[in-house]
Structures are given as C-alpha cells and as structure tokens.
Amino acid sequence: MAQVLEFRLPDLGEGLTEAEIVRWLVRVGDVVAVDQPVVEVETAKAMVEVPCPYEGVVTARFGEEGTELPVGAPLLAVAVGAPAEAAAEPSGNVLVGYGTSAAPARRRRVRSPQPGVRLANAAAREAEPAGVVAPAALGTASAAAVPASAVPSPPPHTAVPQPAALGRTPHEADSGQPDGPVPVISPLVRRLARENGVNLRQLAGSGPDGLILRADVEDVLKATRGRPAGTPAVTATSPSAAGPMANSHTPGAPATTPEAASVAGADTGTRGVSGSGTRVPLRGVRGAVADKLARSRREIPDATCWVDADATELLHARTVMNATGGPRISLLALLARICTAALARFPELNSTVDMEAREVVRLDRVHLGFAAQTERGLVVPVVRDAHTRDADSLTAEFARLTEAARAGTLTPGELTGGTFTLNNYGVFGVDGSTPIINHPEAAMLGVGRIVPKPWVHEGELAIRQVVQLSLTFDHRVCDGGTAGGFLRYVADCVEQPAVLLRTL
Template sequence: MAQVLEFKLPDLGEGLTEAEIVRWLVEVGDVVAIDQPVVEVETAKAMVEVPCPYGGVVTARFGEEGTELPVGAPLLTVAVGAPEGASGPAASPASSSSPSSSSGSPSSSGKGSGSGAESSGGSGNVLVGYGTGAPAARRRRIRPDRLDRAVAEAPVSGAPVVEAQVVEAPVAEVLVAEAPVSDGPVPVVSPLVRRLARQHGIDLRRLAGSGPDGLILRADVDRAIRTAEETAAATARAAQAPAGSHAKPSTPSAPVAAAPNGVAAAGAERILLRGVRGAVADKLSRSRTEIPDATCWVDADATELMAVRAAMNAATGPSAGPKVSVLALLARICTAALARFPELNATVDTEAREIVRLPGVHLGFAAQTERGLVVPVVRDAHTRNAESIGAEIARLTELARTGKLSPAQLTGGTFTLNNYGVFGVDGSTPIINHPEAAMLGVGRIMPKPWVHQGELAVRQVVQLSLTFDHRVCDGGTAGGFLRYVADCVEQPAVLLRTL
C-alpha cells in the first residue's frame, strides 16, 4: 500500500504569512528525493527554493505559477512507495541511503517508531535552509500507462500542519485520477480542482486540460468558471431588457478601472500590491501612519572625503586591502554618529509607551533591484571598520541583485542609510523604515560653487537629510547627529577620534 503525503507551504520564518509561486521545479509524475527543491517561491522578503521532506512520486501540484498561497496551504502531494514497474532509490525513499533517511529523524535514532511521515522516509526538514544536503536525484517520471487508477480524493485542510496528512492507497494509485463517471476517466489528480469544479457545477468531462497529457489544471477550471459567469450575466441582462428592445449580445470586455472621481478610466492598468512591492507599501504606509517624523538637512563639502577615499584606494603594498566605497565610508560615519547619539538607534514600543534603545547597530542600506526596493542589513556594523562594512555591503548587494537574500538578511535593522544620489538626485525626505527611529539620506556628490576659506571655489558638495521619529528625540539631538555626520564628511580627520 502506498502512502500519499501532502506537503504544505511551510513557515518560512520572519513572520511571513504567504508566498507567491514563481516557478515549479517538478511536474506531476516526477520522482523526487528527500529534501529536493520542488518549487521556487517569492515572499515579501526574498525569493527562495522550498525543499520537500518526502521522497516519492509527485501526484498533484496546487497552484499555478503566479498564484499566491498562505502558509499552511497545500503545495503538492507525494506518493511514497514505488509504483509497480518503477525502480531506483528515489522511488523508494524508505530504502534510500541518503543522509536524510539514515539520520536526522527520531525513528532512525532508535527513539521510537516515529510518525507515518518519519517511517516513510520523510526528513521533517520543511524549512528553507534546513535540508539535509542530500544530492538531488535526476528527474524521473512514471509513465501514465503503468498507472491505471486514481488516488482517492482526500480532504484538504487550510490549518497549519507540521506533519502531512496520510492517505492510504494501492501502490498503483499515484498519478491519474478517475472521475466518478461511467464513461471513462477524467484527467484530474488534484482534489482541490475537483472540489472547485463541483462547487461551481463544472462538468470536468467537457474540459480540455492544458497540463501534461491533457491533465486538467486549476487554471482550466477557473477559465470555465469565468466563462460560465459571463454567460449567466449576459443571459440575466437579456432577460431584464425592456420588451421590444433589440439589445446586442453582450461580449466579455477588458476590465475598466474606476478613476478616483468615479469616472471610468478606459484602458487603466491594475497592478496587485503583492510580493516585495506589497511589503514595501505596507511598511511605508505603517511608517507614515504610526511615526510622527520630521526631517532636517544640510549641504556638506565632501571634497576632503573624496580625496581621502582616493588616497586610501591608491595605497599599495601588503596592507593596502580592497577598494573602499563612498557608501562604506558614510556607513562608518553613521556608526560613529550613533555612538554619540544613541537616541536614534532605537525603536518605540507603542503598546508599552516605551522607547527601546538598542545595544548594537544593525545598519540597513537601501538597494534597488529588478524585484523592487530592498533593505539588506549589515549585522553588528558598530564593530566593523570601513573596509569590513564595504565588503559586507558588496556581498549583500550581489545577493540582492540575484534575488538570493534570505529573510533574515532583510530584517532586524536598527538604522538605515539611503544613498539616493545614485539616481542622480540632490535631495529627498526619506520615509523611516518602520520600526526604526531614523534614516539618513545622501544625495549625489557633484561640483558646485562653494565658499571655501573665504573665497568662491568649485567643491564637491552633497546634501544630507535625516528623517527621525520625533518621539525618540527632539530637534537638538537630530541636528547634533546630522551636524556630526556633516563634519566627518567635510573633515574626515574628525572621524579618527572615534577609530
């Protein structure tokens, strides 16, 4: 007897409650190994691959690419147990020699027989980054002609579950489900698709599946539901038309968005606020709603800072080290300024009505990527020098560009540095990265006329702006912080006092 295990979207940590399916890495009928990545999902924090803790044959996938699923929703089902005619270690996870099947579970350590998932070769490692590291097996697919019956329809629960639901079925019942009709099988394997069709009165026998081998997918049922609803609406409008009128048949048209003044805006495009864009929208809205922020700014002569940086990078010899960026120098200046003004390295506990001053500086920096704006965090920046901070910024920036930042690398910041000068703008009023208390914005550094030593000269000038939570400090503290940063930019020797 085979066991059909349901694998649900696991808790990805950091308070994430949903994820969008970006790309399926397996198809129905593929043989998967324990802890093999099966789907790539995008959360509000990062894009990650989700490994499946079970080994066997994929019998169903829940959700098409682009579908957003909540944590605890079914991702796929795996038939654990080799179908008749199948061979290979991946088809029989219980006998697999991978580290996942020989260790890491209570049953393998002699502490008991374990649950059904453990005894069937599941690793239990459903969290991203906690896989056993077993090499992924080559993708194999069981031929449909060897599988003549369906997996029994099992209830799908939306409640978060650690262990998958177990449904016993004959070994051969793993891929193609039969519809409860007498005139032949219906190519549907997903209980969710069957239930959705049943709820909306859709006859699956009349649908042409768009999946492999004519498999009926949820998208096919959704399309049929929309068609039925449009037909019903057209019929209702025709029935309500005045007698004698000759109304033209209604045809589906493109959705028309309503403009703010109530007038329909033809051709308007609607874009869902989800994923990274949705997370940014929520955080910025919450910042504006909860934080009484204020902004102060100052122009600073960065000529000396640029000269010092050029000298540092021009140094040769064993102690020269890697190049140091302007952003790394500004980050080091920020950590020195926060040591002098710890009020700004804080957060506010609104429920307790308390200001919480934080012991360490975890410095976030804004990075623009193809997926949107993200804020990677340099941990313990107060313990690093400019060279170390620069190396970490470069590493995190590369991960951000490739979409490989983990949720942990995008959370936990205590202060943010935003270099919007890379976009060619002089200034801005930053929005605080909730729940932090302040953000320093840096404009572009460019030649400008400047009074230097009593004479007009062309100098490298930058605008610095500080947005701060007025609950944690008053303008005197914020101004003192910004003035110290400007002094370090204008006279880098000031920073040497804190090194």
C-alpha cells in the same frame, strides 16, 4: 502498496504567513529525492526554493505559478513506497530560506504502461499553465472544483487525493444544460471561460476523452473577436442574460452576464474609474514594503532636516586609501562608518518606540540597514553589528548583501532587525529627498548625489564636490536640537574625515 503523502507549505518563520509560487521545479510524474527543491516561492522577505521532505513520485501539484498560498496549504502530493522504491521518512529540512542537505537528484519521467495514465499525464503537460489547483488551498470555496478526469493519474497502485466535490460555473448552472461536471483541464480554464462569457457545455474539447483545454477556449475567443460588432457568439452565455454587455477585460469579447462583467471589471481595474488600466498585485516583497511604509506614515511623527556638505576631502581620502593596495573601499562604507560614529555620540537616534509601554527603547547595538533597489522592488538588507566593523569589513558586507538582493536570495534574517537606515538615493541622480522612516526604526540618513558646485573654501570661491545630506527622524525620540547635532557631526566628518580619528 504505495502511500500518498501530502507536502504542505512549511512555516516560513519571521512572522511570514504566505508565499507566492514563482516557478515549479518539478512536474506531475517526476521522481523527487529527499530534500530536492520542488518549487521556488517568493515571500515578503525573499525568493527561495522549498525542498521536499519525501522521496517518491509527484502525483499532484496544488497551485499555479503566480498563486499566493498560506502557510499550511498543500503544495505537492507524493507517492512513496514500492513504485518509487523510496523511504517514507521525512528529512525535516523544509524551512524556507535554508539550503538542502544534498544536491538535487536527476529528474526522470515515470511512464506508466496503462494508456489511460499516459493520456492523462499528456493532457496535464499540454495544458498551460500545467498542474492541479486545489480550490480549498486557494481560499475559493465557492469556485468550481477540478473534475476527476482533469487530475493527472499516478503510476499503478498509487492513490491520488481527489477534490472534495465537483462543481459547475454559474453559467453552467443556469444554462439549463444536463447536470454533471464539464471535463475541463483546470480551474483557470473555467475562470477564463466564465470571465469571457464562454459556455463550456457548447465546446467540444480537443483533449483526451473530450477534455477542454485552454487552447479550446482561446480559439473561441479569437473567433469571436473577428466577428462584426453585435453578432452573437455561438458560445455566449444563455439568452436569458439581461442583454449583451461589453467586456472590458478582452476587447471584442462575446456578450456576458452582469456577473461576468463585474468580474472582468474587477480584474482590469476599471471599476469605479474612467478608462481602462492594469492592476498590479501588492504582494511578495512589494506588498511587504507597502505595508511597512503605510504603517510608518500612520504611526511615526517624522521631521526632516538637511545640510549641504563639501565632500571633496572625503573623496580624496578614499582615493588615498585605495591607492595603498588591497580591496577597494566603497564610498558607502565610509558613510556607514561616519553614521556609526555619529550614533555613538547621539544614541537617541538608534532607538525604537514602544507605544504600549510608552517608552523609548535605546538600543546598544547598531544594525545598519541600507536601501537597495532590485527588480522585485525596494529592499533593505541589514549589516549586523555595523558599529564593530571597519571600512574593509563594511565594504565586503555591503557587496555581499547587494549581490544577494539582486539575485533574490536574501534570507529573512538579513532583511529584518535594522536599527538605523542609510539611504544613498544619490545613485538615482537626485540631490535630496524626504524619505519615509523604515518602521520601527527612529531615523534615516539620506545622501544625495555628489556634484561639482561653486563653494567658498578657505575664504575663496572654488569648485568643490558638494553633497546634500538629510536626516528624517521620529520626533518622539528626540527634538530638533539632537537631530541637528547628529546631522552637523556627519557633515563635519564628510568635510574633514580626520574628525573620525577621535573614535578610532
């Protein structure tokens, strides 16, 4: 007899409490092996694959792609036992950010000899997007639940977790139609119908046993858009609604109730503002950055000082280093080496503030963060123990972390724990900036673009490679004299790299 086990979103570590489903790697009916990645999720720190601790047949998926789930929410239901010839013992290897212990097994489709099972699975695969959404997992206790007919059936002798209750949309409850749930493939289809004023009870579903698919609702919406203005829609909500209202979510959509209009207005961002727009959710990496920057602005009394420096000699020194053979040294690595030397002379800037104890905590190790722009937003990977590394080691670590940031494979440990940040915004073609400190750090060094400019060199006017350096610092940890001394030392090292010989 098969046993159905529920795999929940595991503890993500690093204080993370939620994750967004980016891509499902398995479908209902697939056979999964122990430690096989089943879903790709994005946390506030990185995008990683989550391995399943069970072996068996996937009987349900909880959450569509783009859904944000809290830690502990159901992810999969897996039937283990005789049908899959699998062991029910979990591997324990389910932490986000850690690889699986074995290569993923080949995925094959389990086809049941029962016609009803085949029809239900086909309907689940036909729906777009596929899968079963658990209302409880999404935190929408008042939303309509999934009808039993919409849940894909498992192989024979396999139990399937059923929703706690069957519900109806507000339109269905108020329409005066016969009681009982409308067979709809997923809650997303119910939401699409509710937001656009489509009465599901007046639709004849094209799926098995009259199951209403997403395509059925979209066909109604397309037909409605082609009608002349003011023509009532056949599938509009009940005539008792207080007059037709324009739906801002879908131009030309059918008349809606005030409740539906308010939902649509909330989705498109038109509530409280004139005109239409698009709402971009602040979640995942972008949401974490927004929270941290807002907290920095609230809590840190920052100040910025800057200076222009002649970087001609630094560029020449790098050219000489790279001409000797071996791996090429990056300019960012040389700037990082200068930063660690400056922090050794001015340790006040390698610190954090403990407001509860009303203390400034000076740190004895430099974990150097650097800003990296990716498709998912700004991230700050951290080079551990940067003060112990030479230019070669710094170059290699910068390259590794940058590649991981672009691929979205940075672990939470590689994105946390920084004590000082180096921000090379010159790569964007700008000269200067007043960046926001990466909370809970105390300072950030900004480097602008290096451009040829007229410069007085050894008493004569010459064209030199000039860069603007800026230091944004927490005024609670030091005053302007300390910050100015730090920045002046950095500028001296940029102009005369031989100054660094004192610290080698």
